[in-house]
Amino acid sequence: MAYSDKVIDHYENPRNVGSLDKESSDVGTGVVGAPECGDVMKLQVQIEEGVIIDAKFKTFGCGSAIASSSLATEWLKGKTVEEATAIRNVDIVEELALPPVKIHCSVLAEDAIKQAISDYESKQNND
Amino acid sequence: MTTDVKQIYLDYQATTPVDERVLEAMLPYFSDKCGNAASRNHKFGWDAEKATQSARETIASGLNAKAREIAFTSGATESNNLAILGVAKMYAAKGKHLITCSTEHKAVLDPMAALQNEGYEVTVLDVDSNGHVDLNELRNAIREDTVLVSLMMANNEIGTIHPVKAIGDICHDNGVLFHTDATQAVGKELIDVQEMNIDLLSGSAHKMYGPKGVGFLYVRRRNPRVRLEPIFHGGGHERGIRSGTLNVPGIVGMAKAFDICLAERDEDHQRISALRDSLQTQLAAELTHLSINGDENNRLACSLNISFAFVEGESMLMGMSGIAVSSGSACTSASLEPSYVLRAMGVGDDLAHSSIRFSLGRFTTQQEVNRAAELTISTVKRLRDMSPLYEMALEGIDLATVSWGTH
Ligand SMILES: Cc1ncc(COP(=O)(O)O)c(C=O)c1O
Numbered sequence: 318m319a320y321s322d323k324v325i326d327h328y329e330n331p332r333n334v335g336s337l338d339k340e341s342s343d344v345g346t347g348v349v350g351a352p353e354c355g356d357v358m359k360l361q362v363q364i365e366e367g368v369i370i371d372a373k374f375k376t377f378g379c380g381s382a383i384a385s386s387s388l389a390t391e392w393l394k395g396k397t398v399e400e401a402t403a404i405r406n407v408d409i410v411e412e413l414a415l416p417p418v419k420i421h422c423s424v425l426a427e428d429a430i431k432q433a434i435s436d437y438e439s440k441q442n443n444d
Numbered sequence: 445m446t447t448d449v450k451q452i453y454l455d456y457q458a459t460t461p462v463d464e465r466v467l468e469a470m471l472p473y474f475s476d477k478c479g480n481a482a483s484r485n486h487k488f489g490w491d492a493e494k495a496t497q498s499a500r501e502t503i504a505s506g507l508n509a510k511a512r513e514i515a516f517t518s519g520a521t522e523s524n525n526l527a528i529l530g531v532a533k534m535y536a537a538k539g540k541h542l543i544t545c546s547t548e549h550k551a552v553l554d555p556m557a558a559l560q561n562e563g564y565e566v567t568v569l570d571v572d573s574n575g576h577v578d579l580n581e582l583r584n585a586i587r588e589d590t591v592l593v594s595l596m597m598a599n600n601e602i603g604t605i606h607p608v609k610a611i612g613d614i615c616h617d618n619g620v621l622f623h624t625d626a627t628q629a630v631g632k633e634l635i636d637v638q639e640m641n642i643d644l645l646s647g648s649a650h651k652m653y654g655p656k657g658v659g660f661l662y663v664r665r666r667n668p669r670v671r672l673e674p675i676f677h678g679g680g681h682e683r684g685i686r687s688g689t690l691n692v693p694g695i696v697g698m699a700k701a702f703d704i705c706l707a708e709r710d711e712d713h714q715r716i717s718a719l720r721d722s723l724q725t726q727l728a729a730e731l732t733h734l735s736i737n738g739d740e741n742n743r744l745a746c747s748l749n750i751s752f753a754f755v756e757g758e759s760m761l762m763g764m765s766g767i768a769v770s771s772g773s774a775c776t777s778a779s780l781e782p783s784y785v786l787r788a789m790g791v792g793d794d795l796a797h798s799s800i801r802f803s804l805g806r807f808t809t810q811q812e813v814n815r816a817a818e819l820t821i822s823t824v825k826r827l828r829d830m831s832p833l834y835e836m837a838l839e840g841i842d843l844a845t846v847s848w849g850t851h
Contacts, residue, residue, distance in 0.1 A: 376831070380759050
């Protein structure tokens with residue numbers, strides 16, 4: 318399979334790999350996918366006054382899954398929560414030039430963003 | 445991607461390069477010796493016939509068979525189809541039940557499935573975690589109306605070698621024909637169709653340093669005499685079993701390739717298994733959470749199939765660019781399912797997605813093995829550092845107990 322240059326770049330130089338403290342009240346964590354399906358993405362955001370000040374990911378999956386989550390973290394930083402929830406998987410598909418068989422990777426990334434933000438929001442509501 | 449870096453080929457179970465000595469033997473048959481082996485009235489034809497006859501003898505003697513028991517085909521896919529469909533149709537009056545196992549190549553499983561659609565019954569035996577069938581289960585699966593057992597000699601994904609002689613004996617004792625897809629074993633393992641009670645055997649040139657698109661089917665002529673309904677209808681070549689002008693250069697090449705394999709078998713076997721063991725040892729010394737797929741005590745010398753837990757196969761292949769290997773991950777193939785062979789052995793889908801098949805061969809060097817080990821180790825380490833599963837495992841979370849969302 319031929320990869321786009323952007324996928325290769327994210328695979329070789331992934332942005333924002335790592336973990337934030339998932340217990341912290343200003344951190345939201347999303348874990349999506351399943352090992353049996355060949356992809357698991359963990360995406361975390363740290364939010365201050367409605368703005369994402371940090372984002373990290375760890376991904377088990379193919380190069381396109383790694384690139385999708387890496388790109389997502391890059392996009393998330395500096396965005397408001399509202400802007401972040403507006404990110405669509407098609408934006409990722411377009412940016413990375415993902416072929417049809419890899420579209421599910423972008424869907425996972427979108428799901429991970431949504432889950433991370435809703436995890437953060439539920440923490441706020443519980444406070 | 446980079447093409448200037450020297451590529452390392454560790455995918456010999458997919459196909460092998462043509463040995464130069466094989467190519468040399470083939471060349472005249474493309475030009476000077478261009479005859480059709482079926483042309484009976486000139487020297488070109490006679491020479492071609494002589495060359496194919498000599499090839500038939502070479503192949504037969506390497507299997508302890510007779511020359512007239514070898515039919516040339518376009519490869520093992522055709523040989524398997526001819527054996528399975530040919531026996532099933534010829535013996536339909538005797539019975540319509542066949543037996544095979546879940547880890548066979550698609551070139552066996554698909555003709556079996558085609559027969560099922562035509563009203564035949566097929567028993568697909570399960571395998572254990574090493575890829576072996578239970579011989580008692582085989583014995584019990586044989587019925588009054590069973591006409592054929594088809595079980596491969598060596599598996600193409602995991603290298604597990606079946607106990608072919610024991611299987612042949614069971615079939616023989618029960619009066620059932622035994623076909624073995626020996627594509628991965630021909631030229632590598634000792635084969636004796638008499639001692640092993642094999643009635644039909646498929647082989648392919650391109651897995652033993654010969655050209656692609658040529659193979660053979662051994663069909664027993666005595667005790668019992670096996671008869672086949674042909675698939676191709678035409679000029680009645682190959683005793684009517686397989687019509688079509690013989691691929692003379694291909695057949696000459698296949699025989700030469702087999703001849704070299706037989707002559708150098710012990711040496712190749714020793715060197716290649718030492719290299720394979722070196723690769724396995726180097727990986728195991730640097731990486732935790734590895735599992736070897738296949739029967740380590742009964743495995744092709746060239747074969748090393750490993751699951752690297754917590755990293756996905758395709759992402760590994762990307763990191764190991766420059767090293768040609770195969771992965772059992774679905775992401776590398778058109779299907780969405782990971783390897784059905786690993787699944788049949790009870791390897792979980794997660795570990796199937798994490799599997800890599802290294803297969804070594806005649807031209808593999810220690811330097812190549814070292815380089816492959818080094819790149820594999822650094823890639824796995826790098827990917828584990830970014831794997832949420834590895835992180836969870838280090839935290840002591842049992843991944844099997846996590847409830848994963850669906851997608
Ligand atoms: C076990 C086995 N059977 C059959 C085949 C098909 O052989 P061919 O490529 O000659 O059709 C292969 C090779 O892919 C194989 O490994």
